[in-house]
Amino acid sequence: MSHPSVSRIGRTLTGLTAVAACSAALLPTTATADPARAPGTQLASGYPNLAPTPPMGWNNWSYYQCGGLNEKVVLDNARALVRNGLAHKGYRTVTVDDCWMTKQRGPQGELVPDRTKFPHGMGYVGRELHKMGLKFGIYEDVGTLTCGKYPGSLGHFAQDARLFASWGVDYLKADGCNVPVAKGQSKEQAFHDLYAQQSRALRATKRPITFSVSAPAYFQFSGDAVWHRVIKWSAQLGNLWRGGADIAVQQSTSAAKWKSIEGNFRYNANLADLQRPGRWNDPDFLLVGDPGLPRNEMQSQMSLWAVMAAPLISSTDLGKLSPQAQAILGNREVIAVDQDPLGVQGHIVQQDGDAAVLSKPLRNGDRAIALFNGGNTTRTLSLTASSAGLPAASSYRLRDLVTGRSGRTAPTIVARDVPPHATVLYRVRAAR
Structure with a gap:
């Protein structure tokens, strides 16, 4: 060496x-x-x-x-x-x-x-x-x-x-x-x-x-x-x-x-x-x-x-x-x-310049969605629930796995003001 x-x-x-x-x-x-x-x-x-x-x-x-x-x-x-x-x-x-x-x-x-x-x-x-x-x-x-x-x-x-x-x-x-x-x-x-x-x-x-x-x-x-x-x-x-x-x-x-x-x-x-x-x-x-x-x-x-x-x-x-x-x-x-037991690697479902969105199916039916801003300026990133592979629903339960915040979202999933080089990681499921 x-x-x-x-x-x-x-x-x-x-x-x-x-x-x-x-x-x-x-x-x-x-x-x-x-x-x-x-x-x-x-x-x-x-x-x-x-x-x-x-x-x-x-x-x-x-x-x-x-x-x-x-x-x-x-x-x-x-x-x-x-x-x-x-x-x-x-x-x-x-x-x-x-x-x-x-x-x-x-x-x-x-x-x-x-x-x-x-x-x-x-x-x-x-x-x-x-x-x-x-x-x-x-x-x-x-x-x-x-x-x-x-x-x-x-x-x-x-x-x-x-x-x-x-x-x-x-x-x-x-x-x-x-x-x-x-x-x-x-x-x-x-x-x-x-x-x-x-x-x-x-x-x-x-x-x-x-x-x-x-x-x-x-x-x-x-x-x-x-x-x-x-x-x-x-x-x-x-x-x-x-x-x-x-x-x-x-x-x-x-x-x-x-x-x-x-x-x-x-x-x-x-x-x-x-x-x-x-x-x-x-x-x-x-x-x-x-x-x-x-x-x-x-x-x-x-x-x-x-x-x-x-x-x-x-x-x-x-x-x-x-x-x-x-x-x-x-x-x-x-x-x-x-470590999800389903063992599936997330796929890129959307790309826009330096930004990329990946969706990973999880064993319980949830989806992990990563919204990555690879650029040098702050951006708002979004995708539809259907493009992420989620079932049709009027709303979805969403949890930010980094901040720990939970809430509901419409069929368009949004990550606002994502800083440069940052990634927002959500866990999402259809609301019942």
Whole structure:
């Protein structure tokens, strides 16, 4: 991680379509095609559905990256989740991202935790998290090296999966920074083969390990046909998938953080038809609580991620959360929209310049409606109840999930004077 201020996918996006060529030129071409798992085929019954609702938790990457990662940081943030009540509200998976290991494998080919960063080892981290009632997530790469140039799992899938299971790992985030492409193989085939091997290795452990696939992020600019196809097979191999660019990191400017949040929202909102209950589009981490983000922008990310049924994975210093940021992350009614058991991602039902309106059906028949003002001036946003997918009625019960105010509305639903970069999130039902 020689450039910690630039995100991993962000670095590869500068030449995303050249990733395979670069990998092939710089790294051994040890990947071999698996005809039985060619793109378009499926595992026997797909990866087990270990995430019936979008995963929630914390990951160190965006705030700490490699330089700030250590055992104390991970466990302190885990304790903060418990202490501030966010764990009780669903934020339970604590994931250690890249750079947790040494640069070389051990004498038996095993991954070796960096004892300077993790003096008690990773099994200890898992046990401590489990004692707190939390789940343990870890990071690896399906290629030869991780993005930070630590050993990848290629050639060691079964061995690494067994090691993770022995440590009590509950969640694996598998990146794809250094995937070599063998001669005669397409980039997509190479990615599919390695992610399929990882998927099978996790299943073989018999431990329920939620599997986060990063493959689609490496195809965001390969054309929609390819990108969407990669998402479809990722949904067979795992439980959630990173769709595109990394979210901004802590050192980024306030403007860059907002641009990143808005950009990831806009690409992810257009993938709603590729998600299904238990298989989640992941637009990356929540920056709520990060320095430089005003309340409207933090609330927008939380509300938009919730209406998109996105994983809610915080990546900030939870010990320094302001009361405002903690209230945003812990809003039970907004979390309930994200975690609704129907498991449907909200669709864009209306767009007007920088503004967008999304509607998400909920299990009890309500609709969650997000009215987002992405522009730089205050606007009044509205839509009809019918365009939101609500049944015909003379009036509707409406609750603002951020302010907590409830009332009735006519068949035209209005959000008045929405500030720049703000989102109004309503829960609406037909009045009886």
